[in-house]
Amino acid sequence: MSTPVVELAGVHKSFGALHVLRGIDLTAEAGTVTVILGPSGSGKSTLLRTINHLEKVDRGRVRVDGELIGYRRSGNRLYELSERQILRQRSRIGFVFQNFNLFPHLTALENVAEAPIAALRRPRAQTYERARELLARVGLADRAGAYPRQLSGGQQQRVAIARALALEPRLILFDEPTSALDPELVAEVLDVLRELARSGTTMIVVTHEIGFAREAADTVIFMDEGRIVEQGPPARVLDDPRHLRTRAFLSRVR
Numbered sequence: 001m002s003t004p005v006v007e008l009a010g011v012h013k014s015f016g017a018l019h020v021l022r023g024i025d026l027t028a029e030a031g032t033v034t035v036i037l038g039p040s041g042s043g044k045s046t047l048l049r050t051i052n053h054l055e056k057v058d059r060g061r062v063r064v065d066g067e068l069i070g071y072r073r074s075g076n077r078l079y080e081l082s083e084r085q086i087l088r089q090r091s092r093i094g095f096v097f098q099n100f101n102l103f104p105h106l107t108a109l110e111n112v113a114e115a116p117i118a119a120l121r122r123p124r125a126q127t128y129e130r131a132r133e134l135l136a137r138v139g140l141a142d143r144a145g146a147y148p149r150q151l152s153g154g155q156q157q158r159v160a161i162a163r164a165l166a167l168e169p170r171l172i173l174f175d176e177p178t179s180a181l182d183p184e185l186v187a188e189v190l191d192v193l194r195e196l197a198r199s200g201t202t203m204i205v206v207t208h209e210i211g212f213a214r215e216a217a218d219t220v221i222f223m224d225e226g227r228i229v230e231q232g233p234p235a236r237v238l239d240d241p242r243h244l245r246t247r248a249f250l251s252r253v254r
């Protein structure tokens with residue numbers, strides 16, 4: 001079997017006395033969509049953030065494409081990578097945040113195009129052409145020249161998704177990607193995600209939207225109090241949850 005794109009083994013993370021991740025083991029194979037569900041505060045965002053070393057793990061390992069994230073091993077010891085090396089690792093992992101994080105002084109088009117130009121030194125003309133295509137795919141062809149402050153929250157979120165796609169990463173992490181989108185635009189985004197999955201991109205998506213999980217996921221993970229309590233195909237986890245906590249959560253959000 002090929003190396004998983006994402007592999008977390010025995011990951012623990014605390015903030016002071018708060019033990020947020022309590023031994024996470026997670027594997028995502030190439031081309032799969034993993035959706036993470038769970039109550040507020042169960043550690044979903046923290047888990048996502050350990051994958052690109054935005055949060056340092058206290059214990060355990062995170063690997064992307066077999067490469068240890070944030071550290072290098074020398075003999076039996078681990079040494080943290082330099083900021084530059086960490087940034088290089090992050091440039092291969094797309095991240096769509098809850099709060100868009102667009103550059104306010106750049107237009108929608110520039111927000112999408114400038115990241116690959118700066119991070120990957122891609123040719124300008126070609127990158128701008130591709131950025132236009134990506135904006136069209138998220139339904140924003142006519143807003144390419146708008147600045148973030150001139151866009152609605154939903155439109156800003158779609159620009160952020162186009163920007164992540166522009167980096168052509170092997171892996172994209174989404175933190176509630178559809179939370180700010182109008183219902184008719186959710187399907188468009190899911191189409192883009194499915195297309196990416198078919199072309200070999202791995203996605204891990206934190207969301208509260210059960211419909212999203214059912215449509216887009218290969219694997220649904222249910223997290224509770226820092227642990228993965230249940231995982232499997234969406235039909236199994238969503239329609240036949242085995243764990244009491246999953247049942248209680250699903251009955252609340254449905």
Ligand SMILES: Nc1ncnc2c1ncn2[C@@H]1O[C@H](COP(=O)(O)OP(=O)(O)OP(=O)(O)O)[C@@H](O)[C@H]1O
Nearest residue numbers: 015016018020038039040041042043044045046047
């Ligand atoms: N940087 C931090 N410092 C201190 N506590 C933090 C930090 N980040 C997260 N936490 C706490 O860790 C716990 C888990 O947070 P996390 O955001 O991972 O949960 P979540 O499942 O994504 O929740 P939500 O669905 O509300 O986004 C929460 O109690 C949160 O307040």
